[in-house]
Structures are given as structure tokens and as C-alpha cells.
Amino acid sequence: MSQKVVIKGTKSGIILVLDPDIPFDELQEEIAKKFFSAKDFLGSSHMGLSIKGRVLSKEEEDIVLDIIGKNCNVKIVCIVDADDELDKVFSRYVSLSDEYLLERRKKELDEKEEYFQQLSLKQQEEMENQVKLLKEMQDQLGSGTAKIFKGNLRSGQTINCETSVIILGDVKPGASVTSTGSIIVMGSLHGSAFAGSTGDINAFVMAMSLDPLQVRIGELIAISPDAVKGKKLKIRRGIRKEPNVREPEVAFVQNGHIVKMVYGASFLRSNMFIS
Amino acid sequence: MGEVIVVTSGKGGVGKTTTTANIGTGLAKLNKKVVLIDTDIGLRNLDVVMGLENRIVYNLVDVIEGNCKIKQAMIKDKRYENLFLLPAAQTKDKNSVSPEQMKTLAEELKKEYDYVLMDCPAGIEQGFKNAIAGADRALVVTTPEVSAVRDADRIIGLLEANLIQKTQLIVNRLRPDMVKRGDMMSAEDVIDILAVDLIGVVPDDENIVVATNNGEPLAGDSSLAGQAYMNICHRIIGENVPFLDLESKKGLFATLASVFKKN
8 A cells, every 4th residue: 555544535424544554653643644634625524434444443443533633624423334244245246236237238239239130131131132123123224214315426426325225316327326225216327336235135226227337235246238249239328328218127136146127017016025 | 577657648638548448458469467557536437448347346545545455456358368457446536545555556566467557647736646656667648739749748847857767659649631731740740849759659540439438449450540559569568560651541431532533
């Protein structure tokens, strides 16, 4: 113990902690000093006293009370015995209760953790479900949502869509349209069209006049046929507009190939889109 | 080790792309391994003239940016096994490529091909700088018009400034009948002004228009222009070929007309 005498103040009493090893005479002096110096702090109220650290006899207690009375204005009303046994019992209960509390808290925490784990599992499942749904939705985007683009697409211009796309205009050679879904051109398609760019081979490309340089669906690529032999024919094909009105056509994947069909009564009857 | 040849002119519309396509085809016909590079990013035409537009998947910018391997972007010609095209990007601009990158690419291609032909865009800006970056030889195309000759002069100056020693001239779209009448500069007049070596004279020929529209260059066929281009190819690989006598190769109508004139 660093100090021979320690005074601790509580709400309505003073706890006096005494050194058990030094002789009582020496202790008296120290007590006198301590109380004298704490005179102002303690004031002149009525207080109880409890002595700890050293077992005092009745006489010694009286001497201590006398010293306190001489050195400060505090009126000691009663002396509370510091019972070691009781202390031990108390402390045991306290520690027991601590342990109990700890255990309980631990249990609660465990329960909570389990709950959270279950929750997170559920959430994970939910997330997975959502991702699945999203993927399905993306796959279905071909027939689901579509962006509408108005105007002609000229050489060097590109459209890149996360949905299907409908173009109200022509797509000129050198222009390109890319879409994760399908591409519908309400005009003539002479440029490049890349449908199902994320790999959806159910996507299709449709145009009022389907004469593209390139059509890609998923991983597949189809290119336009090279010019037909015969000079005059070639020129007519390349430069002049064909005199007859062309029927709308659809390009889609069939048996691992991109095929082109006239979008007419026979095509609709064949239920190609459904398969 | 191959040779990198840039086909340039300064002025637009004098026939750079047509010349590139025809010389490429001609060299391929002479069993050389040839690659044509379209450096006209944003305004590509060489693929159309070659009739390979529908085969483009990757382009020059993809190669430069490393999106694909060189082999993937190469398009094999329809008719010649040893003729390839590296098309330009249409959706980018000329600043997406730097002269240093083009030089590296040219060096790379030189190892594998006998001839690397660069189709230069019109003008003297970034595209021109890109095209001439790795060139060993330049073919300057001009028509016998004052404006084209003036631009060719400027281009030759720039080529010299960029230390391209071998500069040769192609006089394109010459009309012998107009030269005869004194309404057009002759090839000799053009050489006098520009003071460079002439490598070929190509007459104005309807067949060129037809061939361009068909996407099948006519180098080496029976037409006058086809023969002229083939001769240029022979000269490029170092053979000595006499210049065509453009006068004698008159059409039937012209021959008849001259007969009538005599009477």
C-alpha cells in the first residue's frame, strides 16, 4: 500500500482504509494529518464511518473517533463494521451475477448472430433470386422493353442499347446498331446490326428492307452475299434502288445459323418466333 | 523484310484509294504477300473499293488499342489468297491513333508481308502524319490539274521534311485526247513542275468507275487503266517496263472517228 491512510468519501459516509502493518501509534498521527487536511472538503455534516484494511479493537476505534472529532468538523454518527465474510459473500454474488450476466449476454449475442445469419442466408437467397429474375428479364428483354430511336443512322454513327431497339428510319452502310435484345428497323437496314450482344440467340433482326452488310446474333455472324456476277446486274444492285417494293424480312437463329425470311403470312403461320 | 509504301496526294478525290486497291491487287497478282492499311479513320473507303465491307469485324483502332490481334482484324481478299486488308474504324477519328503506334504496327507487318500499302487520307493533318510514319517509300498521286499538282508539291515537300527519300509520282486520270488538244497538262508537264520520278501514268477510264462500284479492282485486266496499274506494280518490284502508249489504245469509236477525219 502506497499510503498508510486513505479516506474515501461516499454519499453519506467516510470509508477509512488503514494500513494493517504499521504500529497503531504511527497510524494515529497519519489519521490526524489526513482529516486535518480534508477538513474543508468534508465540511460539518453528519456521517457514518466504516473502517477497512485493519481490524480495530473497541478502544482503538474510540481513539480514531476522537482524532477525527479533534481534527475536523464532521460528526460521526455511527461506525459500520467491515465484515470480511459478508464482503466475500457479496463479492461472490456480484461476481456470480457478473458471470451470469456475461453468459446471458453471450447467449443473446449468439441468438442474435444466428438470427442474423439466418437473415443473411435468406437475403442471399433473395438476392440470388433477384439476380436470376434480372437475368431472365434481360433474356426476355428481346421481347420485353425497347428503346425507340427516331431518324436515320448514317455512316459512322452507332447505337448501343441495353434493351431492344426500334429505329424509325434507315440504317445506312457504315452505321451500326448494337443491342442486347432484338433490333427492328422501320426502314431499310444497310449497315451492321448486332442483336443479342450479351449472347441471347433468341434475339432477332427485322427490317422493312433487310439488306445489311453484317448481322450478328449472339456469337454468330452473317455477312451479305458478295455482288452477283455480271457487270450490269452488279451496278444495279449496288447503286440503283430496286424498283419493286421489298417485303419486310426477319433474320434469326435457326439450327446454329442466321437465316433470313420474308416477314409474311407464311412466316407467321410457321410460328418461327415461338420455337 | 518487306517495304512500307504510303499512297498520298494532299488533294482529295485524285484516286488515292483506287490506286491503293489496284496496286495492292496487282502486287498480289505478282505473287507478293500484300497488306493494305486504310488510315482514313472515320471516312473509310478502301474496304468498299475492295468489296470487303461486309467482312469487317475488327479494325485498325482495335488493333492499336489491343482489343484484338492483328491476325483477327486482317481481312483476306475475295480473289487473292495473299492479299489482306486492315480496315479503318468508322466510328472513331484520326486522333485515336498516333504516328508512333502506326510506325510500330508497320514494323510489325513488314516482317510478315512483302508490301505494306498505306492508304493516306486527304490533307496534311494527323491522318497524313499517321500514314507516313512508318513509310519507306511514297507514291504521290496527282491528276493533271493545277490544284492537284499544287497540293502534290506541298506533299512532296512534307515527305522530304519527314526524311522519306523514295518519292515517286503517279499521274492519274490523264486524258490523251485533251492533252493532244492542249487543254490538259501532259505527264511531262507535271514532272517538270514537281521534279520527282514518275512511276506511272494512268489514263482516265470508265472501267475504273465500274470496277470501284463492283468492289473488284481491275489491275491486270485488259482495260487500259488495268494495264497501267499493272505496269506500276512491275516497276515497284524493280522491273523495267516501258510506259504505255496511251494514244494507240483508242476505242473503236475513236478509231472510226479518226478514219472519218482522214477522209
